[in-house]
Amino acid sequence: MKRMYHASVNIRSLLIGTLFLGALAPSHANAMRSAEWSFAGETFESGWEVAGDPSLTSTPEGLRISTTVRSLFGRSVSTADPIDTISLDYKADDYIEAGIYWHEKGRDNDDLTKASLRLAPTNGVGSIYLDMTKYERWERRTDFIGIGLPADSELIINRLRVQGWNPVEKLLVALRSFWTFDSIRPSSINFLWGPHIAFTPIGREMMFKSTPPMEQSANRYFYIVMGIAVAWTVYGIKKYPARKKKAMSTLAGVMAALWITYDIRMGTEFLWNAKHDYDTYLSKPIGQRTFRERSFFTDFAAGAASLVQDRKEYVFLAPQRWPYLGLIRYYTYPIVPTEPEQDGTKDTWVVYKRPDVILNPKNQLESRGVVLTRPGGILHEFETGTFIFREQS
Amino acid sequence: MMLLLLPVGLLLPTVSGWLTLRLVEKEHPVLLNLERWTLGCLLGTTLSMYLSFLAHIAGFMSLSLTGFLGIQVSYFLLVSLLWMRFHVSWHVKPVPSLPKNVRLSKPVTILLATLMCWTLLKLIVGAVILVSTPPYQDDVFNNWNMRGKLFGITNALTLEFAIGNDITAVGGVSSYPPTVSMTKTMLTDMARQWHEGLANSIHFVWFLCVLILVYCTLRRRMPAAWALAGVYGLSSLPLFFMHGVTPYADVFMAAHIFAAVSMLYGAVSAQSDEHSASFLRLGALATGLLVFTKNEALLLYLPVILLLLVFILRHLHAHDVFGEKQVRRTVSNFAMALLLVGAPWILFKLAHNLPFGNAKSVSGLEIAWQEGVAYAIIINTFFEGNWALLIPLLLGCIVFFQKESLRSATVIFTAFFLLLYIGQLPLFFFTGLSTEALNQTGYARGLVQIAPIGVTALFLIVHSVLSPPTAAKD
Numbered sequence: 001m002k003r004m005y006h007a008s009v010n011i012r013s014l015l016i017g018t019l020f021l022g023a024l025a026p027s028h029a030n031a032m033r034s035a036e037w038s039f040a041g042e043t044f045e046s047g048w049e050v051a052g053d054p055s056l057t058s059t060p061e062g063l064r065i066s067t068t069v070r071s072l073f074g075r076s077v078s079t080a081d082p083i084d085t086i087s088l089d090y091k092a093d094d095y096i097e098a099g100i101y102w103h104e105k106g107r108d109n110d111d112l113t114k115a116s117l118r119l120a121p122t123n124g125v126g127s128i129y130l131d132m133t134k135y136e137r138w139e140r141r142t143d144f145i146g147i148g149l150p151a152d153s154e155l156i157i158n159r160l161r162v163q164g165w166n167p168v169e170k171l172l173v174a175l176r177s178f179w180t181f182d183s184i185r186p187s188s189i190n191f192l193w194g195p196h197i198a199f200t201p202i203g204r205e206m207m208f209k210s211t212p213p214m215e216q217s218a219n220r221y222f223y224i225v226m227g228i229a230v231a232w233t234v235y236g237i238k239k240y241p242a243r244k245k246k247a248m249s250t251l252a253g254v255m256a257a258l259w260i261t262y263d264i265r266m267g268t269e270f271l272w273n274a275k276h277d278y279d280t281y282l283s284k285p286i287g288q289r290t291f292r293e294r295s296f297f298t299d300f301a302a303g304a305a306s307l308v309q310d311r312k313e314y315v316f317l318a319p320q321r322w323p324y325l326g327l328i329r330y331y332t333y334p335i336v337p338t339e340p341e342q343d344g345t346k347d348t349w350v351v352y353k354r355p356d357v358i359l360n361p362k363n364q365l366e367s368r369g370v371v372l373t374r375p376g377g378i379l380h381e382f383e384t385g386t387f388i389f390r391e392q393s
Numbered sequence: 394m395m396l397l398l399l400p401v402g403l404l405l406p407t408v409s410g411w412l413t414l415r416l417v418e419k420e421h422p423v424l425l426n427l428e429r430w431t432l433g434c435l436l437g438t439t440l441s442m443y444l445s446f447l448a449h450i451a452g453f454m455s456l457s458l459t460g461f462l463g464i465q466v467s468y469f470l471l472v473s474l475l476w477m478r479f480h481v482s483w484h485v486k487p488v489p490s491l492p493k494n495v496r497l498s499k500p501v502t503i504l505l506a507t508l509m510c511w512t513l514l515k516l517i518v519g520a521v522i523l524v525s526t527p528p529y530q531d532d533v534f535n536n537w538n539m540r541g542k543l544f545g546i547t548n549a550l551t552l553e554f555a556i557g558n559d560i561t562a563v564g565g566v567s568s569y570p571p572t573v574s575m576t577k578t579m580l581t582d583m584a585r586q587w588h589e590g591l592a593n594s595i596h597f598v599w600f601l602c603v604l605i606l607v608y609c610t611l612r613r614r615m616p617a618a619w620a621l622a623g624v625y626g627l628s629s630l631p632l633f634f635m636h637g638v639t640p641y642a643d644v645f646m647a648a649h650i651f652a653a654v655s656m657l658y659g660a661v662s663a664q665s666d667e668h669s670a671s672f673l674r675l676g677a678l679a680t681g682l683l684v685f686t687k688n689e690a691l692l693l694y695l696p697v698i699l700l701l702l703v704f705i706l707r708h709l710h711a712h713d714v715f716g717e718k719q720v721r722r723t724v725s726n727f728a729m730a731l732l733l734v735g736a737p738w739i740l741f742k743l744a745h746n747l748p749f750g751n752a753k754s755v756s757g758l759e760i761a762w763q764e765g766v767a768y769a770i771i772i773n774t775f776f777e778g779n780w781a782l783l784i785p786l787l788l789g790c791i792v793f794f795q796k797e798s799l800r801s802a803t804v805i806f807t808a809f810f811l812l813l814y815i816g817q818l819p820l821f822f823f824t825g826l827s828t829e830a831l832n833q834t835g836y837a838r839g840l841v842q843i844a845p846i847g848v849t850a851l852f853l854i855v856h857s858v859l860s861p862p863t864a865a866k867d
Binding site: 186187188189190191192193194195212217219220222223226230245248249252255258259260262263264266267269270271274277281282291292294298323326327329330333334336 | 518522532636772781785789
């Protein structure tokens with residue numbers, strides 16, 4: 001999980017230049033509490049300021065910012081519209097230990113608050129979503145936001161979007177997030193995250209995509225209601241001892257209602273996952289079906305088992321050992337998978353999702369220029385990089 | 394169609410189990426009919442597998458269909474003959490009467506019916522997923538089903554198998570009692586081929602067994618509607634349900650633990666010494682077989698059950714329910730059951746150098762405070778979806794209603810739950826087993842195994858708080 005920290009800096013005082021390329025308004029404002037600035041197609045957005053010594057170049061993918069010293073790229077924003085999330089579409093070749101900067105009300109204009117932001121390398125243009133409400137010192141009605149870059153970094157900013165929601169909208173998102181389900185995964189046998197509450201659509205969308213979930217467990221709200229119900233009952237019994245039985249029954253009713261609500265939430269999640277299994281696996285014919293994140297491995301393994309049944313062992317290659325090695329062993333047992341470097345009598349190679357392993361012109365298997373086998377032929381190919389190969393005897 | 398072999402395969406073990414239970418109850422039957430058939434299926438299957446294990450290591454049979462059938466037929470003939478021999482001479486007393494059912498209001502009836510339909514829907518969907526989806530979780534293809542397949546291929550209790558890879562080792566799973574895997578072998582041997590759905594289907598039977606056992610235990614103390622609510626409570630625990638429809642062995646273990654502890658509870662809450670004695674004989678059988686389920690049984694659950702047994706015998710003796718002779722007989726019953734099952738299994742483990750821990754050796758654990766465990770446990774217990782609201786409600790009830798939870802027969806369940814739960818925390822806090830809590834692997838599984846105990850305790854407490862004692866049926 002990303003750790004958050006804050007630091008006040010006087011970087012804004014280092015402003016050495018400003019870019020005024022038009023009006024202060026964003027290019028297109030999306031609804032009342034959304035603002036978006038696009039830099040793709042060699043377009044400059046207006047109102048941006050820079051500090052430090054960045055070199056700015058317009059490219060079709062966005063604004064390329066190269067730094068030699070610590071720099072800031074930011075702008076003033078309207079305080080009328082609160083901001084809850086910031087989305088950044090960007091392109092980077094290396095990790096960048098960047099920062100999000102904002103101005104807190106009551107502080108000196110040059111005194112900005114920083115939250116660390118680690119930008120991962122992207123394949124093409126990638127995105128990062130920041131739920132700013134997670135930051136303790138986030139100022140929803142800030143008048144300035146910016147991205148700080150360390151020295152010697154390079155980043156292409158494709159698009160930046162800020163969004164905010166009013167309390168009613170947040171409540172609706174929170175209710176929807178309670179009914180947002182997590183998928184069954186290998187860890188589901190050990191724990192289930194259960195309902196979580198997010199207050200922004202982005203938070204809800206990303207809820208179960210990080211481990212552990214970034215959002216709050218909904219259990220705390222159940223406990224609040226339970227606590228209030230218990231306190232109310234204790235108070236009622238103390239005040240009206242004769243009504244103890246009724247008060248206890250009411251308390252039991254509240255607890256039962258909470259339990260049933262929880263069960264409906266979790267039971268629906270289970271049925272939702274079962275429906276997904278039905279749609280993607282049970283209702284599909286062999287060859288078209290996939291099972292959760294294991295894709296078509298089940299059918300691949302069953303196919304491999306029939307092709308190696310007259311062997312004692314075979315070489316197995318997959319993107320990673322777990323879970324595929326144990327699974328393929330289970331499917332093909334008593335014929336067992338081995339590693340390429342192990343001694344043995346294997347002449348059959350079972351290859352799963354390894355596009356780097358190819359058949360070269362001499363009909364040998366080869367990976368990144370290294371020949372792996374003697375000449376042979378592919379017995380069955382499931383897709384590129386997934387096949388069964390056997391050496392000529 | 395293959396799944397039809399499941400009832401066929403369980404027929405003999407269940408009938409033999411039923412007869413065994415009747416022989417153990419003698420002239421004072423205490424189990425409900427439904428409960429006896431359920432326990433017959435659960436314990437009968439485990440006992441059949443244990444006898445197969447004994448015969449196999451003694452060299453009398455191979456783990457083939459013929460071997461399994463031979464043992465099952467022999468077991469059936471033995472208990473049938475014993476039953477015929479004793480049944481005619483017994484003056485069988487009636488089963489203790491049940492609490493009267495109360496007339497429910499229409500809204501409550503509708504709510505209960507709706508919850509039952511909802512639960513049924515989940516169970517049916519869960520059963521379909523269990524028998525028709527491919528192996529997914531680690532221990533399915535590395536342990537339970539893998540070993541079942543292995544036993545079937547080798548026709549033997551093979552402990553070592555060529556893993557075909559010299560880096561990844563399977564190792565410790567061979568130390569588990571082979572009951573679960575042998576049951577799968579037996580079922581799929583009938584199909585003449587390894588059948589994933591058939592091998593998995595037995596887990597749903599174990600899931601139903603524990604639900605029914607909870608119902609019957611609660612039913613002895615409260616009206617049917619309350620007992621059904623208890624079953625709903627257990628089935629609605631998300632992680633327990635997930636285990637119920639996954640080919641893992643923790644619900645199987647939970648069913649056996651519940652069978653043993655509910656018999657102890659029956660002994661304390663029974664109305665007569667004969668009934669208490671019957672429950673304790675059944676408890677001895679269930680406790681003995683518990684040893685042959687999973688490794689935790691021997692190290693974690695058995696000591697607590699024996700501690701409770703001492704407490705129960707002292708209580709019964711102090712209240713003049715049991716005399717010295719009955720106490721001695723009960724102790725010898727338990728000793729006999731544990732010796733008959735435990736001794737061969739422990740000797741087998743020692744002979745083959747199998748560890749006693751849960752796939753990890755318990756010897757040589759270093760004692761040191763483990764950082765982060767408390768946080769991980771709090772999150773897993775209170776802020777994830779695993780247990781719904783069970784843990785805070787149960788702990789709250791124990792704190793607020795001490796008379797109902799700790800100074801009544803319910804103490805058997807609450808004490809077992811608390812001793813086990815609190816007792817295993819130091820293992821996570823101070824030993825290398827902390828990884829089980831930090832990675833959220835083993836900690837929650839331990840709770841799955843005692844979840845039926847916790848739910849039963851909760852419903853017993855709540856019922857006794859909300860309902861005045863109900864008169865028994867005439």
